[in-house]
Amino acid sequence: MSHILMVTVGAHGHVNPHLPVLAELVERGHRVTIAVPESFAEVAASSGATPLIISSDLPDQSRGEQWPDGGVEAMDLFLAEGQGVLPQLETALASDAPDAVLYDIGGYAGRALAHRRDLPLLQLSPSMVAWQGYEEDMAEALAFLDTTEGAAYRRRFDRWLADLGIDCDGDTFTGRPPRCAVLIPKAMQPNADRVDESVYTFVGPALDRRKHQGGWPKPDRPLLLVSLGSAYTDRPDFYRACIEAFGGLDWQVVISIGQYVETSALGPVPSNIELHRWVPQLAVLEHASAFVTHAGMGGCSEGLYHGVPMVAVPQAVDQFLNAHRLTEIGVGVHLPASEVTAESLRQAVLSVADSAEVADALASCRAESRRAGGADAAADIVESML
Numbered sequence: 001m002s003h004i005l006m007v008t009v010g011a012h013g014h015v016n017p018h019l020p021v022l023a024e025l026v027e028r029g030h031r032v033t034i035a036v037p038e039s040f041a042e043v044a045a046s047s048g049a050t051p052l053i054i055s056s057d058l059p060d061q062s063r064g065e066q067w068p069d070g071g072v073e074a075m076d077l078f079l080a081e082g083q084g085v086l087p088q089l090e091t092a093l094a095s096d097a098p099d100a101v102l103y104d105i106g107g108y109a110g111r112a113l114a115h116r117r118d119l120p121l122l123q124l125s126p127s128m129v130a131w132q133g134y135e136e137d138m139a140e141a142l143a144f145l146d147t148t149e150g151a152a153y154r155r156r157f158d159r160w161l162a163d164l165g166i167d168c169d170g171d172t173f174t175g176r177p178p179r180c181a182v183l184i185p186k187a188m189q190p191n192a193d194r195v196d197e198s199v200y201t202f203v204g205p206a207l208d209r210r211k212h213q214g215g216w217p218k219p220d221r222p223l224l225l226v227s228l229g230s231a232y233t234d235r236p237d238f239y240r241a242c243i244e245a246f247g248g249l250d251w252q253v254v255i256s257i258g259q260y261v262e263t264s265a266l267g268p269v270p271s272n273i274e275l276h277r278w279v280p281q282l283a284v285l286e287h288a289s290a291f292v293t294h295a296g297m298g299g300c301s302e303g304l305y306h307g308v309p310m311v312a313v314p315q316a317v318d319q320f321l322n323a324h325r326l327t328e329i330g331v332g333v334h335l336p337a338s339e340v341t342a343e344s345l346r347q348a349v350l351s352v353a354d355s356a357e358v359a360d361a362l363a364s365c366r367a368e369s370r371r372a373g374g375a376d377a378a379a380d381i382v383e384s385m386l
Helices: 012-027 038-045 071-090 108-117 147-165 169-176 236-246 281-285 299-303 319-328 341-352 356-371 374-385
Strands: 003-007 030-036 050-053 100-106 121-125 180-182 200-202 223-227 252-256 272-276 290-293 310-312 332-334
Touching: 003 012, 003 071, 003 108, 012 030, 012 038, 012 100, 012 121, 012 290, 012 299, 030 038, 030 071, 071 147, 100 108, 100 374, 108 121, 108 169, 121 374, 147 169, 180 374, 223 236, 223 281, 236 252, 236 272, 236 341, 252 341, 272 332, 281 299, 290 299, 290 341, 299 310, 299 319, 299 356, 310 319, 310 341, 319 332, 332 341
Parallel strands: 003 030, 003 100, 030 050, 100 121, 121 180, 180 200, 223 252, 223 290, 252 272, 290 310, 310 332
Antiparallel strands: none
């Protein structure tokens, strides 16, 4: 039995995708420790791993705190988190050293710890990964790093690594792992033919291991799920547009509004529409005929897993790239937030739900997602490194 450490950050999209992998490792007899803030201890423990509670300064959604939309501000948060968590890990694990380290794309302290202790290291990526030529292809999107603020951020990151004795620059440290199990459908990866397969292995999302999140009753008519995820839900105008758009349809409409918007601010709600703070999204999608999503990678992966046509309304960070990818592979449409009206929403949903071409593309993606290997394949990689 080996001791395996998982380091992530306190956000749903950075914790939930990894839990099936940890559960598989526990079932294989390994002792798994996962570093998380207190608010994620219970869900982390559901995998069978032992939570190592760390103090975090990241926005705590359980207290209504919100994440920035991206850019240097968001990247600085992850850097500060790595700087704050690393000494906590070194203290907590001084007499209980791990045999290998797994880390999320935001779990910088995990990679730093592995470098300093010369431990086997595997990144678990819940989002798209870099390809050959990524920096050139993404130059416009990454232009904020060439600003005065971006240059200062890079200097802070490089100085932190140098002070730790890690011979690596910040861009390589954050964007080029030595080995990576990619937990997304390969169909969602741009330029997959230019991804280095000696480093990156697409194992796909382990969505067959999410039963603990709950079920959802089978509807007697078409079901539409609307969700902007967990971080960017303070959008009352969007929810009002959805209520207007779908109130007249003979569909069951389930809208997950998150914790920031009061239902009283949304006006009258037709009888075919349900408003929820949270829903077991994967279970709802099992019965859905369409999905209006912010195009977070978790939601995209779940939609593909169940073959659900998607209308992407991205809000921030990588969601715009994901939305573009959904349209590129033919499984949905991109509706920019600035173009959202009741009419545009209704038209977009009905167009994807009735499209034979979308249905064919989804069938192919669904089959590919389910045969990629998931948690079993990721655990095999971990064991090969021990």
